[in-house]
Every structure is written in structure tokens, then in C-alpha cells.
Amino acid sequence: MKIHHIAYAVNSIEKSKTHFKSLGFSEIEKTIVDINRKINICFLENKEGNNNTVIELIESVDETSPISNLIKKMSGAATPYHICYEVDSIDNVIEEYKKMGFILTQNVAPAIAIGNRKVAFMFHKDMGIIEFVENK
Template identity: 40%
Template sequence: MKIHHIGYAVRDIEKSLVEFELIGFKKVGELYNDTERNVIIQLMKNDTWLIELVAPCNENSPIFSIIEKNNNTPYHFCFCTDSISQQIDKLRSNNYVIIEPAKPAMAFDGRLVAFLYHKYIGIIELLECKQ
């Protein structure tokens, strides 16, 4: 699968995006407050590298514990897939656990995203990128 972006957990998204701008990243699109997922998202790009800054809205946010343990850190790769349901089925049969089933994501024009975990890889995100 082709890599779409790297997810970067940050505690304070406003402060982090200023620092990413200083090292060559530019904002892509607007800041999204994804209340469905309890996260705030800002996409940024440097050349061909796309990153997704993800900050928790509150302590119930799925990335709150990641930040508490590791502070600001890259924490997932997101991969494009033509069919998210087929790819999930394939990964499930290869010992991936579904963290978050497929649902539309505000930051990606409502396209379906899902999160999975593998004990020897960690967290990955799938994004349905139909041609």
C-alpha cells in the first residue's frame, strides 16, 4: 500500500504547527475540530511529505494516553487503499486488531478511515483513496 501521510501526536497544535512551519512545513487546508473522534487535526506538507498533526480535545481522546506516555511523537503511518473493507478483512486475518472501524473523516473530505494495530508494527491508519 502507498503511504499517504504520517500521523503526529501533539499536545498543543497551535504551538506545534508554528514549529513545523519553521522547519519547512506549510499548512494544508484548515484546522479541523473532529468532535466525532475527540481530536483536533491540521495537515501540513513539506515537499512530498504530508503529516497530520493530531491533538487531543480532552482526556477521553484516543491519543491522550499516547501523548501522556511519549509526549509529542509520530505515532502512525496512513496507507491508501482502494477498498477499506477488503483491506481490513485482509489485515484482520493477519493478526491486526481494529482500534477504530471505518468511518468518514472530516480532514479527508469525508473519505473512510480506519485504525488498526499489530503487535509487531504498532498503529496504522487506512484511508480509502478510490481513483
């Protein structure tokens, strides 16, 4: 599977963006507000060398955001959150990964920050959270 992006939970997108830019990343588009997930999202990419690495910076909109507690546990420090993989069929991947012991953490839904493509978040105690985004 191709990696779509690596996500970081951050306390402040603006502050974190500055540091990632010093590593050669540039903003793909302006920060997007995802009201349904109660988060702000900003995608950055680094095209240096033969790589094209995309990262997603995620900050909570308020205390009810799903990543708010994670940031609190990290004492406000940024932390890797998940790796997102591109797949042809969300439904097929979910069934396949459930057989391997992964748990679907929330219903499949369109992601406003990724062109409303369907995404699924799954968890396994040995891997943490992974995200799948459908190619369609």
C-alpha cells in the same frame, strides 16, 4: 501502497506547527475539529525536492480523547502516532490484514479531516497503529 500521511500526537498543534514550518512544511488548511474522535487535526505538507510529504498533527479536545493517554505517557511530548496508507477498498484491506494478525481498533468511519473518506485503524504488536484511507 502509497503513504497518505504520517501522524503525530501533539500537546499543542500551534506550538508543533511552528517547528514543522521551520523544516519546510506549510499548512494545507486550517485546523479541523473532529467532534466524533474528540481531536483537533491540522495537515501540513513539505513539497521541497522531489518529495511531497504530508503530516497530520493531532491534539486532544479533552481528557476523553483517544490520544489523551498517549500524550500523558509521553509527559506531554509529541510522538509519532501512525502512518496512513491510501487503499482502493477498506473492506478488502481489513480482511487481508486481519489474516496477518492485525486487529481493527474501531469501526470504519468517515474522516471529516479527509473529505469524509472512509478510514480504518488497525493495530499489530510488531508495527503499532496504521490507518487506511479509501481512495473513493
